[in-house]
Amino acid sequence: MSHHTPPRQLPETEAEAGPDPDATVAEDSRGDSGTAEPTGATASPAPEDRAEEPAGDEERRGTAVPQAAAAEPTTHPADDEVTTSHPADDEATVPSPRDGTTVPHAAVHDEPTGSQATTDDDSTVPHPTAGDGSSVPQPTTHDEATVPHSTDDESAPEADDRLPSEPATPDETVSPDEAERAANAVTARPGWFGWRRRFPRAARVVGVATSVLAGALVLTVLLVPNRLDWMSVRAFLRLPVEAVFVTAVLLVLPTKARRITAGVLGVVLGLSAILKCLDMGFRETLARPFDLVFDWVLLSDGADWVKDSFGRSGEVFAVVGVIVLVIAVLALSVLAMMRLANVLARHRTGAVRSTLVLGVAWIICFTLGVQTGGVTIASKGYAQYLSNRVQYVRDGLGDADVYKKQMAVDAFAHTPSDQLLTGLRGKDVMLTFIESYGRVAIDDPVMGPEVDATLKAGDARLKAAGFSARSGWLRSPVTGAGSWLAHSTFLSGTWVKNQQRYRSLTTSKRATLTSYFQKTGAWRTVGIVPGVRLAWPEGKYFGLDHIYDSTHLGYQGPYFSWTPVPDQFSLESFQKLEHGKKNRGPIMAEIILASSHNPWSPIAHTIDWKDLGDGKVFYKIKKEGTNPTEVWKSSKRVRTEYRKAIQYSLDSLTQWVQRYGDDNTVLVFLGDHQPVPTVTGGTSDKDVPVTIVARDPKVLDRVSDWGWSDGLKPADNAPVWGMDKFRDRFMTAYGPQPGEAAATASH
DSSP states (O other), rough: OOEEEESOOOOOTTTOOOOOOOOOOOOBOOOTTOOOOOOOOHHHOOTTTTTOOOOOHHHTTOOOOOOOOOOOOOOTTTTTTOOOTTTTSSEEEEOOTTTOOOOOOOOOOOOOOSSOOOTTTTBBBBOBBTTTTTTTOOOOTTTTOOOOOOOSSOOOOOOOOTTSSSSOTTTTTHHHHHHHHHHHHHHHOTTTHHHHOHHHHHHHHHHHHHHHHHHHHHHHHHOOOOOOOOGGGGGSSSSHHHHHHHHHHHSSSSSHHHHHHHHHHHHHHHHHHHHHHHHHHHHHTTSSSSTTTTHHHHHHHHHHHHHHHHHHHHHHHHHHHHHHHHHHHHHHHHHHHHHHHOOOHHHHHHHHHHHHHHHHHHHHHHTOEEEEEEEESOHHHHHHHHHHHHHHHHHHHHHHHHHHHHHTTTTTSSOOOSSSSGGGGGGGEEEETTTTOTHHHHOOOOTHHHHHHHHHHHHHHHHHOEEEEEEEEOOOOOSOOHHHHHHHHHHHHSSSOOOHHHHHHHHHHOOOOHHHHHHHHHSEEEEEETTSSSSOHHHHHHSSSEEEEESSSSOHHHHTTBSSSOHHHHHHHHHHIIIOOOOOOOEEEEEEEOOTOTTOOOOHHHHHHHGOTSTTTTHHHTTTOOHHHHHTTTHHHHHHHHOOOHHHHHHHHHHHHHHHOTTTTEEEEESBBOOOOOHHHHHOOOOEEEEEEEEEEHHHHTTTTGGGSSSSSSTSSSSSEEGGHHHHHHHHHHHHHHHHHHHHHHH
């Protein structure tokens, strides 16, 4: 008989078990890939003194029993044909090639359909397994092993850290997923292109490390706060209930549903991680979280700011970096959740026990309010965060209707034009915004003394020219950025806190302070807006007869980071283009001074007004300035440059009034918002200074009941109004007074 395929060696403890007619013959002649190699001979019967292991024991342990492979029908020298027998017939025999004895031989059908080889009439072909002539069914093909299948029809999870070649121990419970995975591993190369087989210890270490990193990523996203000033080690020493809940859900789901759920949760996790990063960035610039409804337009504005501050290459690098980061976060989040889901499936028993223990621990800690270092151990912050974001979205979607009702209320909508702003007739009124001029510039213990000295010098300068001033505080709707929202709030008398409100306002019929000046017909209304470099269709809404943007001020000098035109030159251009003309009527001008715009590097400094020329003198000044990349490496340097920029804007403005102001000059100047948190230190204060300057004492007498402070610096206890309240109070103060109204009526 042929001995090319040796019989299977079985454990001695089962040596007394008799042959099983349903057992399969193990084939040991397999390559590395687990597939059968043709032997060119039939499998030999086992010696009579060697016992075989019953197939039932194999099935009880859940391990696969490889079957013998038949490469092709074997032809013996003594007999070219193999007789096929049926169960009812006597066994067909063929002579043995060695000793001439006959042994049963099974014919292999070309297209087997079951676990046994069959003939055309579906009869069973016996195959020798022992010396007593008992037979077992032939395998279906010569290169395919038959394995026990799970009763569960779910697909197996990804391979775990155990190598395919490592069988389960007899006392180890094998799940249906593991059985199917083991079956697949027999005919497929182990993971990582065979690397796992060659370096099993390293593969195990990498697998464990990957699982640990996946868990760390998920916990980090669940626990990390959405603002940098809340970041601390204690913030991560908490037990998130969301992790316990998600683990429980994944454990009860079948394989396919578990994988789909893990993928969806990974996407949600990645998106929330990106949203938290956006919140951090917006809090660092705007001192508020990212608005999912209104703030998308600000991303392009941010890219423009990067280009203006760091050049085109800096913008491209930032945009590409953001895109790559978003894709990486989403991909890693999904992969991490899938990895953890598979680990839970492979270690279901331990995972269930751990989940129950952690769930009970969370309930106890939450009930007792257990804390460490002031931080609550039982956390539900992630769920609360998502709930708040959903509520913000709902509020944002309904905000349009709320704002539309607010815009409809206007106390001066039906006031005749001849009764508007009567207390300022014949005056040149300048409504001037100083970029980022916030309360921090005055109150900060480091910056305050320097700015205070500048304000005192300005006061002395104005008094020498015969001017007086009153100052107070306004509360801006924004901080860090969003100047146009503050401008429109101040001018419209409504609270414009987001881009949707701004668009609703600028497409409505709501009158602004500037448009009321235009409505009277007593003023020529102009805009000096050096920060505008493209078309500005909203300018028409604000009631401006003419707009001078950065391309119409005659400036031929360099940009100072974001700032297109230095403040001193903008004011000098206003003097040449409008204010200095002879035989003109009164002017109402909206002027925006942009030199104190972020990033405050490099900045200009005041020079002799006669030397301004066309602005080319500023090339030398810029060259002597600071580099924004270097400045922003230190918050201390950022604050220093911010302070210098505010001082430059204040000096430019007060010097202009001293140089060109007259009895008809009325200056209202204010900050539009506080600077970024890098300068403010994260305060939630949104107050900005506001000042009225005039030579005519009657102008300031009209606001004597406002409680404002004398001079350019508002007192700490000066009144604080919402910026949206200024328009109506200003128009009331400079409108017809009770006696004036009666006189007008009798006339």
